[in-house]
Amino acid sequence: MTRVYITDDHEMYLEGLSLLLQRQTAVEVTGTSSNASDLLLRLPQLSPEDILLLDVNLPDMEEEDLIKKIRTIRPQQKVIYLTLIRGTRYVHKLLKYQVQGYILKNASVDELVKAIDAVAAGGQYFSKEIDILSEGEFRNTLTIEDRKVNEILSKREVEVLKLVCKEFSNAEIAQKLFLSISTVETHRKNLIAKLGVQNTVGLVKFAIRNNLID
Known part of the structure; x- marks a missing residue:
């Protein structure tokens, strides 16, 4: 047992x-x-x-x-x-x-x-869905140009990302998308983890590179 x-x-x-x-x-x-x-x-x-x-x-x-x-x-x-x-x-x-x-x-x-x-x-x-690479092989998703955004992020995550890049606070994003603040915070954490970035600046760079914002 x-x-x-x-x-x-x-x-x-x-x-x-x-x-x-x-x-x-x-x-x-x-x-x-x-x-x-x-x-x-x-x-x-x-x-x-x-x-x-x-x-x-x-x-x-x-x-x-x-x-x-x-x-x-x-x-x-x-x-x-x-x-x-x-x-x-x-x-x-x-x-x-x-x-x-x-x-x-x-x-x-x-x-x-x-x-x-x-x-x-x-x-x-x-889990087989998670790519386990050695530290030497590891590349974060920000540098993988052939990955489509919709293969990495959900529609809701893209919405949150765009509002983050426009400098809306968690409370403001929650109000606009009819979500709880804790849900927005979770989306922020998931975005940072999925895209392999460290902070909001990294999120903005990803969004610009993938034409999500001007």
Whole structure:
């Protein structure tokens, strides 16, 4: 029986994933947390054999700060990251902390169980949709000229990008697109991750290069 502990700040996703995994005969869900602080509080009581299924974007702590703390408390704890982001920027930032997996949240239950089994056996697992390149081979999407914008970004992300480039605040973008401010913040993070840039300046350069703004 493979033991997993899930951390995700979206209650419906957390409960749904927990129920789906509990139906698997070879997987035991030992507990859940909805934020990084609660996970760190519970981590010393977890078994070293537990595999952490960990959302990349948690509201109370940056992903790199969290994995550093996890490694301090439990250097050998196995970690599989769950994410909606296909960009490789997060992957390379987290790989240096010896994480065992990185899987998209829209993966099937079969694929997730396959990832859990691989990590439990001492291996690694990364969603096939994510290009895992070595640091020497890594190129961010800003420099890949043959990629079409609509293959990288959703329509909503393009809308947010254009408004970001026009210097609208998160609150103003939320009002214009009838979104919550937190949703706009998530779109900003996803844009930066997908395009492999560091800040708003990088977003503007991408938009200009791809004729999204004048």
